[in-house]
Amino acid sequence: MNNNKSLFINELLIGTGLAPTPSPTRTVLGPITTRGYFMSTQHIRLGLIGAGRMGSFHGLTAARHIPGASLAAIADPTPGQAARLAAELGVSKVYTDPQQLLDDPDIDGVLIAAPARSHAELVISAARAGKGIFCEKPMAITLDEADRAIAAAADARVPLQVGFNRRFAKSFRTAHLDVAAGRIGTPQLLRSLTRDPALNNPAASPQWVIFLETLIHDFDTLRYLNPGAEAVQVYVMADALIAPDYKNKGFLDTAVVAIRFDNGAIATAEANFQAVYGYDVRGEVFGSAGMLSMGSLNESDLVRYLAQGIQADTQRMDTDLLRDAYIAELNHFVDCLRSGAKPLASGEDARAALAIARACIESFETGKAVTL
Template sequence: MVNPIVVGIIGAGRIGRLHADNLRVMPLFKLKSIAEAVVGEELLDWAESRNLGSVFVSGEDILNDPEIEAVFICTPTDTHAYWIEQAARAHKNIFCEKPISLSSAQTSRALQCVEEEGVMLQVGFNRRMDPSFRRLKQLVESGELGSPHIVKITSRDPQPPGEAYVRSSGGMFMDMTIHDFDMARYLMGEEVTEVYTRGANLVDPMFGRCGDVDTAVITLTFASGAICVIDNSRKAVYGYDQRVEVFGSHGSATADNCRPTTVEVSTAASVTRDQPQHFFLERYNQAFSDEIAAFAQAIRLQEPVICSGLDGQQAERIAEAAKESHRSGLPVKLSFCAGEGISAMQAL
């Protein structure tokens, strides 16, 4: 990979800066520009501490810059679809954070545009690149576990977001569980045909006031008859709880939480070990880096991306069905062709 991919980032919030930090140190990329509505002192300090120089431009500047080959869309969710369309029209390859949008019509339109322009689009379901979950995927694909029968995903945040975030999040299923929906499809390699949601408001009445839940168990049925169950909470006091298990006809595999150290302390009072890594920045640190390395490889080798627009769209459809099931109290059927949307897992 001789010549690096010149990149612009649209949106310099937490996730935009995270990608910037990773892009900065990878020889595969050359980070040229960052667009942010208001470039305040705090942002300038951040850029200076990274020796980024005069990196700030407008979003349009990025799209109009012929040197820039790929655009990272890290803006608020409700503008993702807009920037995807703009970037596609400008013939840039696109890395977009999840979800693509909160509206299936918008998502469809954005994907249509990507297809028309023939650019690449990778959606930021970073957990696909987590070393432990990749290993699970390899175990499924290699057949070591036989036919998958049951997939179990535990996904619990260490602390709930604020009310403003909740109100604009699209709800827990679209904001948080969407990662688990993608993980379920990714591991199973087939499509979900039915969704049943049992949600509750047990953590904080605020969620109820926002019309949202904070606790849920969601059952997904797959075309093959296999079953996935996801359990979510907005508040696991002991830290970020991210575990996955695949149970199949030939065996089972579990991926446990990661912890800062391996130290176990035994005293007269107790035997203790570390809590799980605090939150997604720590737990998926490697995955955030690996997903953009995979993006670079897809661009340079003209390979399929590890997580496509269709993958993003399918996870959104499942999230919509989960919401509907929660509303009605009944299982909701989903109809799309089995397998149509599962990106290939690249051997990296």
């Protein structure tokens, strides 16, 4: 067994208070999909495609954190990858071909955590197989891919949810509701940021990852915090300050994006891959009647006031900082499988965030503002 993978799974289990036993069933409504009605108490069987870092985390969540559901199968084309994770989580069905998992009649919904460039085709294949779909962001790399993925899910009448986890973080969710209720008046300025503690190997990273895979979270967050508004103009300033040799290959590590919305609000999104102090995710909405601020990188509310100064422990990984949100989004996915409700982070939301990301690439290449 891969020691790093084993340690990763063990670390996820520590402090969760979750025993490796089947979760109790809860009673909710049932949807109409191509698979027919789910009984309100029917156990939901999930399949995982992709057994890397995020796949491992989603797999653990599905196996331990979702009442009335379980992880029934894992697929990953990398030799031994799915089998190792399956052994950790007690999953009996292992596939090297994702299509085999999609063809499994015992699987009700799939969690797609494969490399981003494969997401759209996997969504389309899953829809054609009649499976409910949870897909990690980005759902697609091009707008054409996004349109085909959305159409496939609509044609198959299956739910399509995308992994925009900040919508499920308590502070961001509350801020969204406050803005929608008019508690801070009319939104005028918004801000969302993601700062990652470490730079991944740029040689192995896909082109434009800062826009398509990192800032896409912030683009969705800004839309979420400005309910009903859509981006109309984008301007980017970005660079490769950490790994300058890779700038001409489309690997940027530092970016600030200015976005104008159709309700007049102006927003900024920023990202960096060298936050040595910890994983940093924050948001802010300034309105005509007040301001909302959300997000903390602290591990807890403990602050030490010592002779050496003020100290606070920080989180180093997104799966630690936003653990509860990750768990909540998969519980929501299972609820949507049962109720037939449209997910709170839909395929259309993913397309809108992707449109901003694609405009960012154009703005960086041309040095000009881009109208959406």
